[in-house]
Structure formats: C-alpha cells, structure tokens
Amino acid sequence: SDMSVPDEQLDAAMAMYDAGLAEHGLESVIFGHIGDNHVHVNILPHDMVEYARGKELYLCWAREIVKMGGSVSAEHGIGKLKVPFLEMMYGPRAIDEMRALKRLFDPDGVLNPGVMFTS
Structure with missing residues (x-):
C-alpha cells in the first residue's frame, strides 16, 4: 500500500x-x-x-x-492499478475535470495513452 x-x-x-x-x-x-x-x-x-x-x-x-x-x-x-481509487478520493465531478484537462493538454492522447483516462 x-x-x-x-x-x-x-x-x-x-x-x-x-x-x-x-x-x-x-x-x-x-x-x-x-x-x-x-x-x-x-x-x-x-x-x-x-x-x-x-x-x-x-x-x-x-x-x-x-x-x-x-x-x-x-x-x-496513481498509475494503472489505483485509477479506480481516484473517484473514491475526489468524486465524479473532479474526475470529469481531470479528464477535460487531459483532453485540453493532450488532444491526440499521446501522453501515457490508456493509463488513466481512456475516454
């Protein structure tokens, strides 16, 4: 842990x-x-x-x-194994905001593809 x-x-x-x-x-x-x-x-x-x-x-x-x-x-x-725990800590709204920031800074999905936010 x-x-x-x-x-x-x-x-x-x-x-x-x-x-x-x-x-x-x-x-x-x-x-x-x-x-x-x-x-x-x-x-x-x-x-x-x-x-x-x-x-x-x-x-x-x-x-x-x-x-x-x-x-x-x-x-x-967090890595790959603890991704499910993020929402537990921050809630769905914060996760949506993180996902939006990821799309803003990495629109082509080339930074750590599939590691944290796959959609």
Missing part, C-alpha cells in the same frame, strides 16, 4: 491494518515513513486465494483511509 493519513488518524490506521490482516489470515511486512503517517503494508499471499483476499482488504482499507481524510497514493502516484 501507499496510503497516508492525517496525524490524528495514524493509530486508527495502524489498528485497521493489524485487524484486517488478522481477520483475513494474511501475512505482511509493514515499513515506511512513520514520521509522516505513511506506511507501506505489503501483503505476502501464499496462493491466489490469499491474493484475492488481499485485494479485497486493500479496497476496504482505501475506503477507510479516504474517510479518515487520507490519501490512497501518498508517494508513488
């Missing part, structure tokens, strides 16, 4: 990570930037069943992090 939270939410976020991992029976390594409330929770699945549980858990965490006033992408950007 690459999520961050406001100072007052760090304890809650860490408790959420620990509880989710325990509840889903998943192994992980947690490391990162505790000083700015931004840790990486790397889930270590042993098989595809655990991988699927980890993806489901990640989505739950992302929703909760946004509710806490945090970010689903603190350091490494």
